[in-house]
Amino acid sequence: MNLLYALPRVPLAGGPTPLQALPRLSAALGGPTLWCKRDDLTALGGGGNKARKLEYLLAAARADGADTVITFGGAHSNHARMTAVAARMLGLEPILVLTGTPLDPPVGNLLLDHLAGARIEWAPDYGAGRDALVADLKAELARAGRRAAWIPGGGTTPLGAMGYVRAALELRAQCEAEGIRPAAMVCAVGTEGTWRGLRAGAALARWPVAAHGVAVATPAERAGFGVGPPQGFFAEMAALLGTPLDVPPAAIDEDHVGAQYGAVTPAAVAAMALALRTEGLVLDPVYTGKAMAGLAAAVRAGRYGPDDHVVFVHTGGWPGLAPKAAAIAAESAP
Ligand SMILES: Cc1ncc(COP(=O)(O)O)c(C=O)c1O
Structure with a gap:
């Protein structure tokens, strides 16, 4: 069992x-x-592949009362695209913290992120700069009375x-x-x-x-x-x-x-x-x-x-x- x-x-x-x-x-x-x-x-x-991870991660986010989902990835992250779409399907607000160079016009996953209406924030790096940006976002949301779930890059937990x-x-x-x-x-x-x-x-x-x-x-x-x-x-x-x-x-x-x-x-x-x-x-x-x-x-x-x-x-x-x-x-x- x-x-x-x-x-x-x-x-x-x-x-x-x-x-x-x-x-x-x-x-x-x-x-x-x-x-x-x-x-x-x-x-x-x-x-x-991220759909299978998100089935569990977003169930936990919902159980926790989240109304917003924040995740992280490279500019062309498949994980970010799928998280944005899944969040939308569940009535949650997607925020994507991305690194790399934004392409103008956006293509591929980044274009789909835009179409899904995800809020996109560009992080200066994969480490301290990213962490500071996520902390700021969480504080901003908390001040607005919102509750954010954090999903690590790749959905790997x-x-x-x-x-x-x-x-x-x-x-x-x-x-x-x-x-x-x-x-x-x-x-x-x-x-x-x-x-x-x-x-x-x-x-x-x-x-x-x-x-x-x-x-x-x-x-x-x-x-x-x-x-x-x-x-x-x-x-x-x-x-x-x-x-x-x-x-x-x-x-x-x-x-x-x-x-x-x-x-x-x-x-x-x-x-x-x-x-x-x-x-x-x-x-x-x-x-x-x-x-x-x-x-x-x-x-x-x-x-x-x-x-x-x-x-x-x-x-x-x-x-x-x-x-x-x-x-x-x-x-x-x-
Ligand atoms: C298309 C694709 N294949 C494979 C992987 C790797 O999966 P994992 O991060 O679980 O090793 C990813 C991760 O982003 C992916 O987007």
């Missing part, structure tokens, strides 16, 4: 999202049988990661229905919430599947996201679930970041082209293109054999193409 299905949750993601066979991509890579968990198709504001515990259980049921036992689930690793959630879900279900996480940010950049080490995080998840959680340690695949978070790499653009040409999957340059580059490299290196099944967890991110259009076009020119 565990408390997963007793945790307060507002349905935002729809689903179950499809588990799609990828026969043409499998043939093109010449290795294992590949599948795709289509979390790019979650039913919230253009889709993506032990509660938010429950969305991916749920996703792992959903995926396991789909794999059983297909009669397959996958060797691994492959996903992009940013703030680690998706990857940690999948691992916790597999541990909870005693499902022997590896979670192959492909980094999209350098270790130093990831440390800056401020999520904290896994042991304490999994312990908090176990407390929420009301059951011990024995999550085996796992290493992150660090080989596909490029120079830094957000850098457009030739391998990611090649993976984007391959996925689109073989299976009609739209990947993005910042997250899923790099995760697919990691999967393709692992297949080429023989990490997965011809008898294996491997599930690529598509976490969305298509609005991330627009701000990187020039670099993608330059990399994919014939």
